[in-house]
Amino acid sequence: MPTIDLAKTPLRELNAALHRLTPNGRELWRVLNPRGQHSVVAGIDAPVTVEIDGHVGYYCAGMNKQATVVVNGNAGQGVAENMMSGQVRVRGDASQAAGATGCGGLLVIDGNASARCGISMKGIDIVVKGSVGHLSGFMAQAGNLVILGNAGEALGDSLYEANLYLRGNVKGLGADCIEKPLRDEHKSTLVRLLNAAGVGNEVDVNSFRRYGSARSLYHFHIDNVGRY
Amino acid sequence: MCGIVGLYLKDAGLQSELGALTRTMLGALCDRGPDSAGFAVYGTEIPGHVKLTLRARKQFDWEQALRQLTDISGTPRRETIRDTHAVVAVPVNKEVAIRAQIERTGGVDIVGSGRRMEIFKEIGRPDRVAERFGLAQMTGTHAIGHTRMATESAVTTNGAHPFTTGPDQCLVHNGSLSNHNAVRRELIRNGLSFQTENDTEVAAGYMTWKIREGASLDQALNAMLGELDGFYTFVVGTESGFGVLRDPIACKPAVMAETDRWVAFGTEYRALVDLPGVENAKVWEPEPARVYRWERC
Numbered sequence: 001m002p003t004i005d006l007a008k009t010p011l012r013e014l015n016a017a018l019h020r021l022t023p024n025g026r027e028l029w030r031v032l033n034p035r036g037q038h039s040v041v042a043g044i045d046a047p048v049t050v051e052i053d054g055h056v057g058y059y060c061a062g063m064n065k066q067a068t069v070v071v072n073g074n075a076g077q078g079v080a081e082n083m084m085s086g087q088v089r090v091r092g093d094a095s096q097a098a099g100a101t102g103c104g105g106l107l108v109i110d111g112n113a114s115a116r117c118g119i120s121m122k123g124i125d126i127v128v129k130g131s132v133g134h135l136s137g138f139m140a141q142a143g144n145l146v147i148l149g150n151a152g153e154a155l156g157d158s159l160y161e162a163n164l165y166l167r168g169n170v171k172g173l174g175a176d177c178i179e180k181p182l183r184d185e186h187k188s189t190l191v192r193l194l195n196a197a198g199v200g201n202e203v204d205v206n207s208f209r210r211y212g213s214a215r216s217l218y219h220f221h222i223d224n225v226g227r228y
Numbered sequence: 229m230c231g232i233v234g235l236y237l238k239d240a241g242l243q244s245e246l247g248a249l250t251r252t253m254l255g256a257l258c259d260r261g262p263d264s265a266g267f268a269v270y271g272t273e274i275p276g277h278v279k280l281t282l283r284a285r286k287q288f289d290w291e292q293a294l295r296q297l298t299d300i301s302g303t304p305r306r307e308t309i310r311d312t313h314a315v316v317a318v319p320v321n322k323e324v325a326i327r328a329q330i331e332r333t334g335g336v337d338i339v340g341s342g343r344r345m346e347i348f349k350e351i352g353r354p355d356r357v358a359e360r361f362g363l364a365q366m367t368g369t370h371a372i373g374h375t376r377m378a379t380e381s382a383v384t385t386n387g388a389h390p391f392t393t394g395p396d397q398c399l400v401h402n403g404s405l406s407n408h409n410a411v412r413r414e415l416i417r418n419g420l421s422f423q424t425e426n427d428t429e430v431a432a433g434y435m436t437w438k439i440r441e442g443a444s445l446d447q448a449l450n451a452m453l454g455e456l457d458g459f460y461t462f463v464v465g466t467e468s469g470f471g472v473l474r475d476p477i478a479c480k481p482a483v484m485a486e487t488d489r490w491v492a493f494g495t496e497y498r499a500l501v502d503l504p505g506v507e508n509a510k511v512w513e514p515e516p517a518r519v520y521r522w523e524r525c
Binding site for chain 2: 035036037054055057058074076077092093095096114115133134
């Protein structure tokens with residue numbers, strides 16, 4: 001198991017070593033002393049597991065493909081930004097824009113996420129066990145944002161086709177974001193994501209409300225989608 | 229960009245390390261603000277005295293200027309010269325006369341005053357600015373520092389943070405205000421004066437005005453939420469306290485950490501990584517539009 005101490009090894013060396021991994025490399029890597037540095041383990045494209053002990057700075061595990069990244073600490077802005085696949089787990093809190101523009105994979109935040117969680121998400125699934133700040137799910141296009149706690153102001157502002165699931169209270173909904181029925185297909189999505197986040201047994205899917213787009217702000221009308 | 233650090237000590241045993249800890253925090257944020265740097269340190273009070281922080285050009289003849297002040301104060305000289313700045317402790321009852329003398333002395337400005345606050349700022353890389361002033365050797369109860377990437381006004385020493393507009397009060401800012409000209413005019417009508425065209429000085433002036441009108445630090449910061457428009461993370465210092473305020477949209481980053489020995493603020497967590505015991509500290513992001521403050525009884 002490679003162990004990299006970032007107090008001794010430059011961050012660029014660690015990231016370059018991870019970028020050299022072949023698609024079948026399945027090792028477990030450990031990273032020590034990240035000391036709030038930015039872009040820790042960004043850009044991996046291999047099915048490795050990386051455990052990071054400590055708080056990380058901005059853009060940790062950005063653009064992640066295939067890898068499983070665990071942060072045993074807090075994450076700064078833009079954790080798992082533009083993730084393509086794989087899984088990123090933050091054991092502490094995440095700062096703003098967690099999972100921003102993510103196209104796939106699963107981001108789990110054990111603590112709270114601050115403002116703009118899941119901004120412009122494009123297919124990523126995000127589970128936040130705590131609460132999220134204002135403007136979460138802003139312009140979210142696809143994927144699922146599951147919030148076990150509360151949401152701040154303007155949840156789902158200018159939302160496209162992502163689904164937002166909220167168990168707690170919301171301070172206010174953003175423009176074009178409305179509550180929608182929680183049907184069986186949504187409950188099964190919730191079961192899958194809560195299980196993946198390790199809380200399937202603790203959380204009742206019926207305690208969630210679903211929010212989605214009223215589809216009145218689109219530049220195209222969704223009912224016409226087949227004609228494009 | 230810009231970077232802010234703040235450190236408030238709860239454990240008196242750390243007071244001898246305040247300057248060294250603050251220097252390390254400031255140095256970590258050099259790349260967020262390479263234009264200029266500054267810091268305010270709340271050190272030991274000398275009973276019956278007020279500390280004036282003076283600033284002059286490089287190679288200024290402090291000796292001669294300070295001799296004239298001693299003649300007025302009639303007490304033994306209490307001063308520390310640090311590069312372009314000098315901190316002079318003068319008897320409270322001689323402050324007016326000494327201020328008048330300083331104003332007559334060409335080339336010297338009073339840049340801060342208070343019972344405990346000393347303030348230093350210059351253009352240049354923050355780690356070098358800290359070195360020039362000997363920050364690492366300073367002691368005290370709390371300190372606030374700033375690394376500036378200029379946006380709203382020129383890169384000058386006067387445009388460097390912290391800004392101080394009242395005794396023992398200072399403020400540092402990450403962001404930019406959009407209604408500072410209107411607020412400045414209003415404050416001038418209320419008797420405040422300003423040294424620069426800088427937006428941050430207006431925020432400092434507003435805090436000073438509210439406190440002068442009887443507001444607590446908490447009330448002053450809450451009033452700023454309503455009056456100031458723009459992007460801001462503020463960290464403020466008073467004789468006894470330390471406060472943090474972020475704008476409601478929270479555009480500018482902020483991290484706080486607390487142990488039973490200290491409370492610290494950093495624009496990024498990188499600024500906090502060398503604080504003693506940080507690995508077990510409570511670390512969190514301050515909420516938008518919420519006043520955080522710590523004050524000594």
